[in-house]
Amino acid sequence: MELNMCVLPGDGIGPEVTEQTVRLLEVVGQKFHHKLNFDYGLIGGAAYDETGQPLPDDTLDLCHNNDVTLLGAVGGPAWDHLPGDKRPEKGLLDLRQKLQVFANLRPIRYIPAVSKSSPLKSEYLEGVDLLVVRELTGGIYFGEKSKGIDKASDLCAYQRHEIERVIRVAAQMAKQRRGKLCSIDKANVLETSRFWREVSNKIMTNEFPEITLTHCLVDAAAAYLIQSAAQFDVIVTENMFGDILSDEASVLCGSLGLLPSASLGEGGVGLYEPVHGSAPDIAGKNLANPSGTMLSAALALRYSYSLTEEADAIDAAIDTVLQSGCMTKDLSPNDYVSTREFTDAVIQALG
Numbered sequence: 054m055e056l057n058m059c060v061l062p063g064d065g066i067g068p069e070v071t072e073q074t075v076r077l078l079e080v081v082g083q084k085f086h087h088k089l090n091f092d093y094g095l096i097g098g099a100a101y102d103e104t105g106q107p108l109p110d111d112t113l114d115l116c117h118n119n120d121v122t123l124l125g126a127v128g129g130p131a132w133d134h135l136p137g138d139k140r141p142e143k144g145l146l147d148l149r150q151k152l153q154v155f156a157n158l159r160p161i162r163y164i165p166a167v168s169k170s171s172p173l174k175s176e177y178l179e180g181v182d183l184l185v186v187r188e189l190t191g192g193i194y195f196g197e198k199s200k201g202i203d204k205a206s207d208l209c210a211y212q213r214h215e216i217e218r219v220i221r222v223a224a225q226m227a228k229q230r231r232g233k234l235c236s237i238d239k240a241n242v243l244e245t246s247r248f249w250r251e252v253s254n255k256i257m258t259n260e261f262p263e264i265t266l267t268h269c270l271v272d273a274a275a276a277y278l279i280q281s282a283a284q285f286d287v288i289v290t291e292n293m294f295g296d297i298l299s300d301e302a303s304v305l306c307g308s309l310g311l312l313p314s315a316s317l318g319e320g321g322v323g324l325y326e327p328v329h330g331s332a333p334d335i336a337g338k339n340l341a342n343p344s345g346t347m348l349s350a351a352l353a354l355r356y357s358y359s360l361t362e363e364a365d366a367i368d369a370a371i372d373t374v375l376q377s378g379c380m381t382k383d384l385s386p387n388d389y390v391s392t393r394e395f396t397d398a399v400i401q402a403l404g
């Protein structure tokens with residue numbers, strides 16, 4: 054199979070983690086007999102420095118011309134003084150919106166080898182293997198905004214089709230996993246939540262009768278994620294609740310450096326990126342944990358190319374390396390390997 058990927062290294066540790074992930078992907082390609090083509094583009098502060106724009110048109114064209122986009126991270130103190138529309142983060146928000154990636158997926162799973170990095174006791178973590186699906190392009194973040202001297206407002210609005218499409222993505226994921234979907238809302242107070250519940254019930258009854266759908270209020274869900282996260286399989290929720298809950302859930306498994314994400318649109322469009330930012334404090338020092346980016350690449354193989362065996366091989370190789378005690382500084386501050394050495398170990402574990 055021929056895989057065409059656009060790589061946007063971005064800023065800070067972005068270039069380090071994407072470089073190592075491309076190394077790993079090349080080896081996966083050789084092992085499983087795929088031809089991988091990589092196109093490189095600028096985004097964020099690096100793009101601003103070169104072109105005056107955080108998301109140049111050329112970059113957007115590259116993303117559109119490839120099957121998937123793999124992004125490192127954007128941002129850093131060098132660009133903090135810029136006006137809002139020139140900031141690196143604006144480039145990323147625009148990219149998500151222009152690619153129309155409406156479903157953001159964050160898998161979170163307990164890895165025993167790194168349980169010490171989690172603030173929770175391992176008895177609360179055992180069995181945790183969940184997927185948060187967050188609606189990414191609607192709701193209060195994109196509603197009409199106003200600010201006066203004594204009053205400000207942000208409108209939260211959802212259209213039927215925006216709810217239907219994200220529920221379908223979440224239900225498909227549940228189908229490939231343990232068959233359970235929990236939709237999170239605030240239906241005791243908000244009209245948008247009552248509508249979300251109505252629309253999701255209808256889609257699930259008509260199209261996915263084999264999936265067990267439950268509903269949970271967002272305040273209760275926030276507590277359950279700490280008390281009993283193992284009960285969840287797939288969680289689906291609107292933009293702002295998803296933003297908050299996915300960050301809460303990310304703490305469960307330890308370091309930010311381990312967490313991948315996928316943002317999916319219609320027709321297989323996919324933007325894959327680690328959850329972490331550009332980590333300016335460790336940038337350029339060969340200290341970053343590349344796992345989040347490698348696992349994001351595995352999600353690209355899984356979701357955009359249906360290459361399950363290849364994706365499983367990456368996940369398993371990272372688990373093996375962590376299990377062996379080989380860790381980057383975020384996971385093992387006193388006895389650690391560099392970004393490159395960690396990648397060497399993952400490549401070796403791939404066999």
Ligand code: NAD
Nearest residue numbers: 126127128129309310329330331332333334335341342383
């Ligand atoms: P951050 O995620 O960059 O860093 C938070 C802490 O986690 C830091 O101590 C950092 O060293 C550590 N860390 C993060 N990723 C790591 C990795 N892979 N390996 C080891 N340690 C890692 O968040 P921040 O410090 O709040 O933000 C820094 C910059 O990144 C800001 O400019 C922010 O706007 C930007 N940011 C970008 C994204 C993105 O590109 N998606 C997301 C969040 C923040």
